[in-house]
Amino acid sequence: MTIWESLSAPFRGKEEMKKLLAAVTIGGSDPTSGAGIQSDIKTFRDFQIQCFSIVTAITSQNCSSVHSVFPLSAEIIQSQMKAIFDDLPVGIVKIGMLCHSEQVSAIVEILSSYPSLRVIADPVLLAKNGTSLWLEKDPSNLIQLLFSRVFLLTPNLIEAERLTGLQLTEKYDIMKTLLNLKRMGPANILIKGGHAKGNQCTDYLFDGKETKYFSTPRLATDSVHGTGCMLASAISANLLLGRTLMSSIKISRRYVRKKMKTALSLGKGYLKLMQ
Numbered sequence: 001m002t003i004w005e006s007l008s009a010p011f012r013g014k015e016e017m018k019k020l021l022a023a024v025t026i027g028g029s030d031p032t033s034g035a036g037i038q039s040d041i042k043t044f045r046d047f048q049i050q051c052f053s054i055v056t057a058i059t060s061q062n063c064s065s066v067h068s069v070f071p072l073s074a075e076i077i078q079s080q081m082k083a084i085f086d087d088l089p090v091g092i093v094k095i096g097m098l099c100h101s102e103q104v105s106a107i108v109e110i111l112s113s114y115p116s117l118r119v120i121a122d123p124v125l126l127a128k129n130g131t132s133l134w135l136e137k138d139p140s141n142l143i144q145l146l147f148s149r150v151f152l153l154t155p156n157l158i159e160a161e162r163l164t165g166l167q168l169t170e171k172y173d174i175m176k177t178l179l180n181l182k183r184m185g186p187a188n189i190l191i192k193g194g195h196a197k198g199n200q201c202t203d204y205l206f207d208g209k210e211t212k213y214f215s216t217p218r219l220a221t222d223s224v225h226g227t228g229c230m231l232a233s234a235i236s237a238n239l240l241l242g243r244t245l246m247s248s249i250k251i252s253r254r255y256v257r258k259k260m261k262t263a264l265s266l267g268k269g270y271l272k273l274m275q
Contacts, residue, residue, distance in 0.1 A: 021091025022050045023240055024084060025233065026077075026107060027124070028057040028069075028097035028133070032267070034274065035226035040094060040233040046255070047237035052088060054080045057099050057133075063225070063267030065129040071099035074106035081110045093117060094236040096229055097124040097133050101141035108145050118151040118239060121186070122232035125159050128223065139163055148185030152245065154232045155181070156192040178206040188245060190235075192228060205249060212246065214253055224263045226274055231256050 023044050030036030037053040044051035056077055060068040084090065093111070098104055111119065123142065125134045134142065139162060147153065157168050164180040166173060174191065181189045193202040202215040234255045238248035259274040 021089045021240060022052055023233075023236060024052050024054060024081075024090050024093045026054040026056060026081075026093065026095045026098075027122075027229075028059050029055050030059055030061060030226075032062060032225065034063075035229045036096065039226045039229045039274075040096070043230050043233035043255075044237050047234070047241065049237050049240060052084050052090070054084065056097055056103055059133075061127070063265075066127040066131040066133075069099065069131070069133060069135070071103065071135065074102040077103055078106045078110060081107065085110065085114070090114070090117065092236050092240045093119045094233055095119060095121045095146075096232070098142065098146075099133065099135045101136065101145065104142055104145040108149060111149055119149055120152045120154065120232055120236045120239070121146060121150045122154045122228055123159050123163065124228070125162055128225065143184045150186040152188045152190060152232075152235065152239075153181060153186040154190045154192060154228065154235070156228055160191050174204055175211065178204060178211065182206060182208050190249065192231065203249070203253070205245070214249060216253065216257065219257065219260055224260050224274060227256055227260065230259060230274060 025037050025040035025044070027040065028036045030038055033039060033042070036059070037055060041051045041053060054077060056072055058070045058072070059066055095107070098107070111117065123139070125132070125139060127133055143163065155163060160166075160177050160181065161168055163184070164177050166177050166180065168174060168177060178189055178191065181191075187207070189206045191204045193204065199218055200215050201218045202213055205212040205214070231252055234252035235248045238251050239245065243251065263274045
């Protein structure tokens with residue numbers, strides 16, 4: 001039994017698998033396959049979903065750091081999207097690394113022709129070693145252009161701070177940050193708490209009315225590469241399978257946790273890679 005089957009067996013029906021559409025991931029290329037579109041493709045495949053990919057940037061990185069970022073033009077991104085969307089049955093879109101406003105405008109222009117298509121956005125602003133992946137001075141254009149189109153926004157704590165300008169130190173600050181993010185337009189926000197200190201790892205979901213908490217004991221493991229990308233993709237996969245948002249998050253958190261437990265130290269750097 002695969003990891004996906006062991007997680008999803010209690011929830012999965014035969015009729016669901018007959019109705020599967022494809023997922024599209026839009027983001028950067030990571031040559032380690034620990035994050036970015038390579039990780040997204042692996043995650044969707046674990047849930048038996050075909051995933052097509054749109055590349056926004058080519059990165060040079062390894063298990064130590066991101067060395068270089070080479071953004072692709074808005075024209076190239078739109079060309080990729082048109083080719084995929086004109087030909088293939090797209091059921092959901094997951095967006096990761098974007099580099100500048102021109103890329104965002106190009107993506108939103110194509111998505112405007114598909115108003116019912118759900119978009120999950122993981123605002124990858126910084127690499128784990130602190131390298132900026134959003135290459136403009138501030139993310140205001142990203143917010144203004146994209147966030148109103150987003151069904152679920154999944155920033156980690158550091159990204160939430162950069163998006164709102166608020167420093168997260170207490171639960172009160174989390175609620176204030178969630179409200180600020182909601183005003184930016186997304187239908188739902190999931191703040192990922194992996195960067196927080198303490199023995200518990202807590203994620204916070206807000207739909208504009210109610211806040212839900214997902215908490216598990218923190219794993220005693222070294223730094224793992226790509227957990228945010230993997231979680232957002234797993235949630236996208238489960239939504240495409242017809243799960244509710246709550247169920248999708250619960251299953252996806254369990255999935256990522258299992259992957260973290262088996263992550264490998266393959267390179268010379270400090271990051272482990274999930275397989």
